[in-house]
Amino acid sequence: MSEIERQSMELDIVCVGFGPAMAGFLTTLTRGLADENGAPLLESAVMPGMPPQVICYERADDIGFGVSGVVSKARGIKESFPGFDPAQVPMCAPVTHETVAYLLDPHGASRRQELLGLADKALGFAGKYTSCCRDQAFELPYIPPFLCKEPGYVFSIGQFNQWAGSQVMGSGLAQIWPSMPVARVIMEEGKVVGVRLADQGVDKKGNPDACFMPGMDIRAALTVIGDGPVGPVGRNLDEILGLPEGNSQRDWALGMKMVVDLPEDCDLPEGYVLHTFGYPEPDIFGFLYVLPDRVASLGIFVPSWLDIPVRTAYRYLQHWMTHPYLWKHLKGGKMRSWGAKSLLESGRRGEPHLVGDGFARIGEGSGSTNVLTGSGVDEAWTTGVMLAEGVLKLMKQNQPFTKYNLERAYVKRRRESELEAEAKIAEKARDGFGKGFIQGLAGMALSGFTTGRLNMPGDHRDPNQRVPSIEEYYSARLSAQEIEAIREECAAKGEPLHDALMDRVGWPSIEYDGQLLVSHQDALLMGGKVQAPGGYADHVVFADPNVCLKCRERICIDMCSGQAIAPDPEGGAPLFDREKCVHCGACVWNCSKPHPTEPGRTNVEFRAGAGGLHSVEN
Template identity: 30%
Template sequence: MEYDVLIVGGGPAGLAAAIRAKQVAQDRGSDISVCVIEKGAEIGSHILSGNVFEPRALNELLPDWRERGAPLDTAVTDDRFYLLTKNSAVEVPPMLLPPTIDNHGNHVISLGNLCKWMGSQAEDMGVEVFAGFSAAEGVFNDGGALVGVQTADVGIDKAGKPKDTFQPGMILKGKQTILAEGCRGSLSEALMARYALREGRSPQQYGLGVKEVWELAEDKAKPGLVVHTVGWPLDAFTYGGSFMYHMKPNLLLLGLVVGLDYRNPYLSPYQELQRFKHHPAIRPLLEGGRCISYGARCLNEGGVQALPKLTFPGGVLTGCGAGFLNVPKIKGSHTAIKSGMLAGETVAKAIIDRGEAMDEGAELAEYQTNMEGSWVWQELQQVRNAKPAFKWGGLYGGLAYSGFTLNVTGGREPWTFTWNKKDCDTTDPKDRHTPIEYPKPDGKISFDLLENLVRSGTNHEHDQPAHLKVKPPLADVPVNVSWKQYAGPESRFCPAKVYEFLPDESSSGEMRLQINAQNCVHCKCCSIKTPQEYINWTVPEGGGGPAYSGM
């Protein structure tokens, strides 16, 4: 199947790209074919974010979004920031907070619901949206340029043999392909490596966000209240913090983000969230309520220093797949939408203006120029040194420096912090730390991981090849390196209990790695934090994975 514009990923960036491409064509009295493919069973089912939404980019894309019924129903009415110790919560006065965390004019939303709405807007404009299709690999021409993607085969058993339900993957071709897979997208990562798009950049840094949605007792719900915390339960040299967003009618979006450059191999982000909920300032809010949804997702934290080259022969990178999250602002949806808009606009103009003269697999360098001239780039330049300061100064040094750069210089200092370590290289050997004894869940406020996993709606066809694979050259790393040197941190950082180390019955005293791929919530953490990045995250059959509701 051939299209003018092929978009991989039905998140905010991909859908914004589709809508903007159609708008450009309409404005020029032309018509171009646009296709969006999404690996989730439906648009929004794999979307997870905080989310306090800044509508700046949406105002530019669809100025009449209110009249169109966009699901932005809870305006922010109050903003609070706390420094936690084990037994206390100290509110930071607003005058000491940087302007990046001022949420006046923003909205507490479900990003998944917003994407569903954006998907319907795109379809109304003639965009073909195919949910349940995983882009397994790129399709290239003889010159090495990307000319499309091939979707994953369906109906292959664990042994790699076709079942009665077998259907071969489709080849979808586009004059330009816009990659909008989100953080650590598998096809995006493969293309970045193929075209050396990260060359000369600092390695991307990541965080893992673990989130729950609660129905609160009605007398405890405060729609529009936004709360962030730093400090406990994390130590002073583990980057991270919590969020609690009250949304109409009585929902609480609650989560913890942990920077994946943490050192302690015994740390479990999931267990830290469960422990956080028992803080004396948090537990009373949740008592009498009910947890209704759970999920996890990695996010980019590297900022402008880690952005790859955005163009390559045949396509462009957008959204969190490239890494446009504004960390000090704790937002990335507005920058994702804007990057998608610029991608859709650049690609549509090139296709219309060049017509038949458009070379197959052309590289549109103007997209890089357009991004660097946008307010997205300006935002990221201004905050570029805030997050890296925590890497060297810890919690208190990082807060002090980020206050300086965000409140005083506005990012105009004549230096830029860089780094050369990947997150997988920051984990300390197990001998430097003591195992963490996490409290047992009480089943009311805190939950066993597998019990909570049910709330994510995760499901994969059991009889299919595992989409999580140990890279063949690193076959000895799970046991000989990860287990023996680091006590198997993947058995703790995975928020879905995919990885377990069990006694190897065929070898006395040895351990083996068991991968429970059917549990995977597609957070991508294993491809980032395992020693030497030994996991190759490939796409499962389309439609598999979480089925998030209200995330």
Template identity: 25%
Template sequence: MERESMDCDVVIVGAGPAGLASAIKLAQLAQEQQQELMICVVEKGSEVGAHILSGAVFEPRALDELLPDWKNLGAPLNTPVTGDEILLLKDQEKSTQLPGFMVPKTFHNDGNYIASMGNVCRWLAEQAQALGVEIFPGFPAADVIIEEGRVAGIITGDMGLDRDGQQKPSFEPGMELRARYTIFAEGCRGHLGKRLQAQFNLADDVSPQHYAIGFKEIWDIPAEQHQPGLVVHTTGWPLGDNGTGGGYLYHAEDGQVYVGLIVDLNYTNPHLNPFAEFQRFKTHAAIAKTLNNGKRVTYGARAITKGGLHSLPKMSFPGGLLVGCNAGTLNFAKIKGNHTAMKSGMLAAETIFAALQSESPAADLTDYQERFQSSWLYDELYRSRNFGPAIHKFGTWLGGAYNTLDQNWFGGKLPFTIRDQRPDHEGMQKAADAPTIDYTKPDNKLTFDRLSSVYLSNTNHEEEQPCHLKLADETVPLTVNLPEFAEPAQRYCPAGVYEIVEENGESVFKINAQNCIHCKTCDIKDPSQNITWVTPEGGGGPTYPNM
């Protein structure tokens, strides 16, 4: 196939916090040395920020380093945190606010901001473009160019293929973007990052990566119920014995609140429905009092990489680097990954710029590891290294007690190493052995169904295109997952993509790929590891306005 080709110095895959911080730092270094660098960023969303979903309480530490004058430059960080609450939800009515001494210091948010990371990324893109960076939204990186054992760039996705992969009259082949170095900042469970880890054995001898699924809705609420800057985190109900995780309620600007639930994907009950658990969460008296008489504006969901330091793969390989949530730099002890993603991208930029100045550039950017280990990013991840594993191993209460002791009295340096060696997709109970869970029908006031929720995410895909949710074996959903696990894809997907339907008297596993909001949960949680998420046509997926 004839493809157009373009040469760059550096290609960056993904215009999220990590990718844009990489681009800005590279451009700054080039400007300081009065050099010209061709820096290209490709983004699968229809625009920068379209696929960004984060809580988000934003810690500005990395931004202070990258763009110290960010306030005068108009960064959309307008709601400083004014208060923190941690609530223990005992049942649907009762809650207790935890006293300060019982709360890990990592949950304190002095100096942080409640923000839309989609809007922050749109602003970061403007700063990058002002420095000469080229950004191409609507162009997914579909494949990697590997020549002589080295990454030499990426290939963007073909456009205009029908469901069978045949060319339509509108067909346009993807373009080769060739680069001296490539940064992969795809976000959680990036499909190219996943392949690169396998190809270059980047995850050998480390703990398996761990994940959660995070839900978020934005609500307009009555003025008397709004407390700008208030951050509320919860633990306990509705998950209880069925899984670990927690909820949040952030009072943002303009009379809006961000409400969400994080469900760890190591849960074992196949009957658990994370979306339905999120809907139940909103009915708790402590949450409902804020949402009552409000209007839901937007919905979204996204997997979260939360394994921390123990689960980090080697981030360098011949010709490139993994950064941000594609590698797993989120600090789960803080439930924050934007500042760490940005710092990892800035370190990548410094590493690559140094390599570009060398007369004999390093084949493998191994000095990235040295920069990482001497940075505050490593120190922060080291101090929180046991946070997630402690909860996985000991449960919410004992694990939480250990983490409070470790963080508040020992600064994250207790001389213990706790690891969770079981991948999240393993350990699923057989459906017949697990208790069923009754979920009530949505009331369309506080609780809603999945399809009306997906509508609010502005999700759209060209229907006449190859399905981007690939089954390694098309028989597995009905012959293995259905009889053994009641096919949990019907429940763990937050967008209703997977269904078992009757056609001509037979059960059929149906994939509604046009509903996909690119959360990657299916790629992670399928107990048979039979589903692989790949990029659809450029511009497909959600279009989040302010997430």
């Protein structure tokens, strides 16, 4: 495609992906570009006489689409907005109550270590005689300080991003363009000189079709990459540069969540924060935050260290919601929206090269998430703020965006920050989970209470290396013949395996109520609302389809949040349907086969794609 004539445009700063980090970056940057009266303080290098030309491209159809409910201490956000009033942001409330609960398994279907089974029995026994364990759950009498979120806020990242984004846009000093996926960085002589936008008017494979418009080259002195952990531009850069020595991005989780109208009789107060663990699998964490107007944001995280070869987020979410401890609050509730997103759980260990000549990385994809405190939004915001402060300083001094200058202006700032100090404490906090749930909890406590001086050793295999075969995993419960029969039956029906296998090993069927408990397909239609503008290539691609033919697990199908990856009835590699993809990125790490050429990656490639979820409530 190199011969195609591409248009090109010159900017001062081009940004990729509008999430909390970019919101922090652009908020801080635009404030520094003008004085109190709105008069420009700096001049564009590419358009003399104009203020610096700053543009952010976002693949979703609007800013703030398809993200999540969150609880955050919001320290960085509050610093950016002194006197922050949560009433200004829809769906935002101060944290008022915090509970952490351990959920027992009412059905005995989850995988539990022996020791945990004993503990469960003890809790169940104690629950009969005391009030410590009600509704098959044990509420922790004490919440470790590193997990506390008070004083903080519960809010919708979507609504917050819209709020922050509209202020950035309103300043007139930066533009945020949605529905515009960025394909990759443009590198010349080892420097990033801009980005190339995705081609439009192409067929599924990317070949020119009606209305072909080659993706434009956007050239800029500085490229700011904040497209998240599965963002194609950040990953493209990692492919080129590799990760810094010793760093890796092996730990992931899929957050699947809903926004729910709570039933009239629900008495959970606004600002209520609940975190759970123990069920539907011990290491699946859950959250429920009560936002204003009796609306809850809730969901679960299915981690990459959940070594089950038929894992699924949607059904687990339903089992979690119907746990007696939660169902007492949720019964009669109504789904408003639904969504999913991959989280990079490697934290600081997953940090890529933060800067280079002409580029800087911010946000979750830059390894900013704190895996001990389970906090990422405010950290992402803060990285954006720190970069903006550095960039403003360089611009005012007329300094070029070289690696050296960006190291001084941004990386140094980041290294000296509280964020970095906390990230270091957290760096190994979750390692224990690689060995088992109990080790994981112990590891978090150890890291948390010793401020990272002592840590539980981990198991650092790539996600695809962790997946046992289905036969291996179910050996105690199902024979290989039974599994093969189920596999054949599912293949004939064109259905994924996980439902049949979960039914078979004792997971109860979900009784649909038509408003909160609905089929996965209905959830997509009622709560998902995926948009996939025409004329873009498929963004999920199986690097070597022949590898898929031999794959016996095909977790990519089971874990696909949008049912966009489905078995091929003709027996080929799984089929991808762009019109169902919510861009959660789960396929990237839920693949049991290594990439043919890229070490540490799987056989699934996640490229630039437009659209995704069409909801800002999440």
